[in-house]
Amino acid sequence: MKLYEKFADDIQRLIRQGVYRPGDRIPSVRQASQHHRLSITTVLHAYLLLESRGLLESRPQSGYFVSLTREDSKGRARELQQSKPIAVSSSVDVSRLVLSTLRSIGDDNAVPLGSPYPDPSLFPSEKLNRYAYTAGRDKSMWGVTNALPPGDPYLVRQIARRYLENGMSVDPNEIIVTVGATEAINLCLQAVAKPGDVIAVESPTFYAMLHAIERMGMKAIEVSTHPEYGIDIAALAAIMRSQPVAACMVMPNFQNPLGFQMPDERKRELVEFAARVDMPIIENGVYNELYFGDTHPSTLKSYDKKGLVLHCSSFSKSLTAAYRIGWALPGRYRDKVEKLKFLNTLATPVIPQIAIAEFLERDGYEHHLRRIRKAYAQQANLMRTIVSRFFPEGTRMSSPAGGYVLWIELSPKVDAMRLYQLALEQGITIGPGYMFSISDSYRHFIRLNYSSPWSTRIEQAVIAVGKLAAICAH
């Protein structure tokens, strides 16, 4: 293989992994030549080859960009299309289905393809456990008054520092520590809207968002969402011309289930739109640390000038889910959220906060994250490959830019609940599409989790789901 072919394949892989997304500008010929110690000619040849493959397009005076009309030539599975939900707000009741689905995952013998949680085997639980033990030997950890909101100052400092390392300046005084991101999202939603209000969500949307809306007796309206660029701002604007929308809840990075990373320009546009119409945005950033690209993704919060973005996150996806430690950066709603936290659960236990703060202070959090990001990126590719090969003709799937879930569209003839039942009988769990919508638009979609270290058992389970999908389509 010639040098330029090898380099072209490298770039192609990065595009497939989602490091470069459709519409992204890739490094200029001169930059690439310097970074990779290749001659200008070699880089140019590689770019021309990729252009001929339809993966790149050159734009005069601007450089090379990843094509917007990319076609995955390998395998049978195609890319997803933008969703077209019905623009009618509706009350929400998905939690029973979600809870029963999650319960089936609790069975240790089941293959947890339906799990929304990261496989804990890659997480530093031994170290955290030791830090918790050491913290617990300090008598002062056993009071409650030091556990009152906003949160333990040691952890708060570590969280603020981590944002700074990722290029986002955060006021530590804005941070409210919560019982997981779930509580953070609930409190933020309660701070900005009241029962009966309409909340705009992505379509499909992460069911935790729907749960918060359900709990508060609010209504949801689903907004058309592109599988790579995220929520359609024009569609959102159109909805708001016909009815009042109290707030918008989105997951701009590695959305669950679609896996996209909203391009920076889109993020900025969304925040500017919200500022114009004075609409709060609840940003769920729990997957932000799990990117497959070279750099940490930006947040909506970083574009926010009016304090309208309520940013929520947690350590549950990146360090440990067992401690249920999350937080909110609620912008101008900070005091309201702090008060609601106090009313909702009074205090967040201190010992786990200290254990996490110690890990962040003393151990290589970034090192740990690099390891799991790499594992997830590889496992995403493996799962995509298996789905491409073994799922029925006509299957479409997401191309995750981070996180650990894959979203799969099956034939419209498939009922995901039936598929779920059949898979469960074989000891395999999957996430039925019903959970991600207030309508049944996703009745033929499923979500698969690829956070578990790859194994024959996982591979065989994915293949088995593909075979069952074929059966369900007949």
Next chain:
Amino acid sequence: MKLYEKFADDIQRLIRQGVYRPGDRIPSVRQASQHHRLSITTVLHAYLLLESRGLLESRPQSGYFVSLTREDSKGRARELQQSKPIAVSSSVDVSRLVLSTLRSIGDDNAVPLGSPYPDPSLFPSEKLNRYAYTAGRDKSMWGVTNALPPGDPYLVRQIARRYLENGMSVDPNEIIVTVGATEAINLCLQAVAKPGDVIAVESPTFYAMLHAIERMGMKAIEVSTHPEYGIDIAALAAIMRSQPVAACMVMPNFQNPLGFQMPDERKRELVEFAARVDMPIIENGVYNELYFGDTHPSTLKSYDKKGLVLHCSSFSKSLTAAYRIGWALPGRYRDKVEKLKFLNTLATPVIPQIAIAEFLERDGYEHHLRRIRKAYAQQANLMRTIVSRFFPEGTRMSSPAGGYVLWIELSPKVDAMRLYQLALEQGITIGPGYMFSISDSYRHFIRLNYSSPWSTRIEQAVIAVGKLAAICAH
């Protein structure tokens, strides 16, 4: 001292400690003679002496009863009177004051007389910490699916067993583990009422109840409450004739701040009344284990035949507050509360659940409880004695039958917020009465915590508060 005088003094002490409450029948002469190996004549002499002191009264054919018009002859502080709140429902906003008060307690140098929490020094934190460490070494503890509601089966079994030991039969399947009793109360309230609804509470009431009402945008109405018998059922009935009341929230045992234990007959009456009018009762039972009498107090739940009592409790007052482990027994609302728990915080961390379950299984929980009950009863007496001696003429105070707080009524000229500020300047925290009401009926009341092991520092602080109260009354 003669034998009958000694026995009379024993009985008098039990009455003062609240073991026998006004209106209680004390053991018959024959029973007492058998139990204490005293002659019939000795017991009879003792009872006659107590009758002459105005502490007992004999009723023909019925036996001896503790006088209803008991006067504390020692010291200057008198008993409290039944509250007469204004029967107008109102929206609630006490949480800011409570949070800022609790924060001042967080200062390690302050004397924590204002704390609502038990002093952790009497709690087995080392053992719990070791159990938590051992549990955390088990990889399976680090998942999330096993932390989903209703709760860890090991802990749930221990909770059910504990109720059984206290004479209350409980279906383990009814138990929902929560993030402290705070979450349990919130979920139960949301399960039975909606925003705008009116909720009946005791007067004064524990502010955690007011917080739950505030958080849900409901309204509170305060019901006249007797300092020894609890909520006035006739007054509650009268309110309900003039306006709809969606639910009632009470703390029948060792109410915070009044410290009373509702007599069994009153409990039964309240539950029967609720059944007649089909009104759910949220029962806060967090202090149930901290009784000063001989036997575990009964619960409203134990009289409930219609599933209308939602019983909430936690380990925060009796074992450790740091873990934030509580639970609900929501009666007929069980499934609703389980769903709301899932929506509110998703999961309750498992490791602390296991640590507590291990302690209950392996160590003497009852032994630990006996130790703290004894300490609290002694400390209550000491604090009552100091208040009697050093607080200004006209001071009234509660006679706690359990728990660890004393409720003190000062001269109407005293503003508890001013007293709070003056005490804080001397490094002493107190609980201002404002926190316990939606009106300012208790502006001249304070709550003092006696859970800390007695010391000169505590004693001097109580005396100092008494002196400041005298200053504020001028």
